Amino acid sequence: MFRHLISCVTWLGPIFLSLCVVNPAEAQVDQQRAEEYFSEATTICQRDGGRLWGISLCGPMVFADARTRTRATSQPHSAEDWPRVFGFTNAPVDWGGTRWVTYTWDFTTALPNSRVRREFMLHELFHRIQPDLGLMPLSGQNAHLDTFEGRIWLRLEWRALSRALAQSGEDRKRTLGDAAAFRLKRRSLFGNAAENERVEEIREGLAQYTGIVVVADSRADAIASTIEHLAAAEGHETFLQQSYAAGTAYGVLLDDASADWRRNVRSNSDLGQMLMAALNVAPAADAVEASARYGGPEIRSAEQTRAEQRRTRERELRSRFVDGPVLLIPSGGGTTFNAVGATPIPGVGTVFVLPCRVKGEWGTLEATNGILVNDDGKRRLAGPIRIEGINIRGEGWTVMVASGWTVRPGPRSGDYQIMREP
Known part of the structure; x- marks a missing residue:
């Protein structure tokens, strides 16, 4: 998903993708557990049998941990060295001429329950076939x-x-x-x-939709999981990585409204428009008036408080x-960031405050006290800076x-930058 290296951070409700500094003994891939997880995912995609998208979701999978250099694969693998992003990202990756899905072991084992883990694994397996479906638009920029x-x-x-997911008939249409x-x-x-919103709803919303519906044992289970996903998204401190959550819901609602919608969806589709057209729904005449039915005044008050707190945090x-001295690090390389507490600085980038590796x-970085990722992908670390040989x-x-x-x-007094030697 990132593409995947950053854009899909926080795909899963209250769970956030992160590669933190952990105890190597805890991070080491457990072969027996990995085989159990592979079996779970394979059973689910075999049960689907390609019915959802016309293509099997099954594919080769690998769990990896970058710190301990341990891994487990669902099938025999190439003799080539494993790609440098293994253990740093959850994403489809080419390895030895085969398209694998790689999962970070510490993130997978930290998921709260087996349903969430299965949805996560199938979410990523969908990304593997997504280009074949023609549903892989470029990521949108959704800072707004x-x-x-x-x-x-x-x-x-x-x-x-x-609310609409829990309703039916005319009540659903009004909502x-x-x-x-x-x-x-x-x-x-x-x-x-x-x-920008539309492309993320296609790119990531359809992946999460797929994870939810193929894992669910019933329609009621799929609806309940989608409602939970939306509620968790609203509880996030930042919505930077949540632009696709509505797309997941629109997909589940489209299943009731239009049996052939998946055959008709394209990379330039708007899932919301598809649903409204299928049900012949027109927008409510007055959005402000309608907002009162969903706690609009309370939301506005809470967001005002948050905005004031955010301005203070942004200044810091x-x-x-x-403003202060920084170390400038080139873009590129395997990385994941935990988006809890992520703070955008307009015109500059986003500060991620939790540990990352x-x-x-150009080398390796471990940070426990924040890192700024520029809009162009370069990173900044706050000074003062001490140079000790290669460290x-x-x-x-x-x-x-x-x-x-x-x-x-670097370009300013007190700044430094990592550069390739002549």
Whole structure:
């Protein structure tokens, strides 16, 4: 999913993708448990039998841990060295001429229950076949969803979708009219919002939809899991990685409204528009009036408090990662970030505050006290900076520079940057 290296962080409700500094003994891949997980996923995709998308979801899988260099595979593997991203990401990866799905072991074992784990594994298996379905648009840029107004209208849409999932008939159609009004209101406030949201709903929303419906034992189970997914999304501190959650709900609702929708969906489709057209639903006339039915005033008050707190936090982070001395690290390499507490700094990038580990051709990085990822993918670590041979250190972080790379003064006094040697 990232593509996958960053964009799919937080795909799964309250669970966040992260590669933290862990005890190697705990991180080491357990072969027996891995085989059990492979068997679970294979049984589910065999039960589906390609019915959902016309293509089997089954495929080769690998669990990996980068720190202990341990792995487990669901089938015999190539003699080639394993790709450097193994153990750093959950994503489809080519290895020895075969398209595998790789899962980070510590993340998988931290999932709260077997249903969530199965949904997660099938979510990733869908990503493996997604290009074959022609449903792999480029990721959207949805920073507007973490703004004051963006968050309000997104929360309202999620609440309306949750209510609609629990309803049927005319009640569902009326509620979906409210969801459509909230969606249109939000998109009218931000340029390119409709396109950016749409592509993430196709790219990630359909993956989570697939995980939910193929794992569920019944229609009721699929609806309950989708409602839980929406509720968890609303509880996230940041919505930067939650733009696709509505897409998951629209997919489940489309199953009731249009039996052939999966044959007709394209990479340029809008799932919300597909559902409203299938049910002949028009947006509610007054989004503000409709919002009162979903706790709109309370949401606005809560978001006002959050916005004030966020401005204070943003000033603090800007002082550390933008105004003060920094170490500049090239983009690229395997990495995952935990989006809990992620704070966007407009015009610069996003600060991720929880532990992460990054590996690239330039070296390796371990950070426990925050890292800023620029909009162009480069990273910044806050100074002051100490250079000790191939090691560079700061408060809460260490970088080991790879052979062929060096540290040089940066563009400002006090800055440093990692660069390839001439």
